[in-house]
Amino acid sequence: MRDEAAKLAATVSCPATDNTTIARGWAATRTVALSDLLARADARAGExxxxxxxxxxxxLQCEQE
Structure with a gap:
């Protein structure tokens, strides 16, 4: 998912004057950031x-002794 979001962000991150394209770029950037946050939270939860x-x-070992 992170790779797909990064590809989308790269595709729409070119400077544009169209408000729709700009909004899609911001959405893609937020998606990448949230995806990264989720990955880091998941890794921390595992730790x-x-x-x-x-x-x-x-x-449990202490209780048995």
Whole structure:
């Protein structure tokens, strides 16, 4: 999805005088930014899940000892 959004942004990012084309360019740019934000949030969620899993495993191990 990010690649498609980047292609769309590149296609419509050329300077234009037509308001419709300009609006499409801004929409494409926002789409790329939101796509990037989603990808970073997803990566961070994965990191936090790993930390949680390690902490849970350590806690269970501690309870058994």
């Amino acid at each position: 936090l899940a790993q930390v949680y899993d390690r902490a849970k495993t350590a806690g």
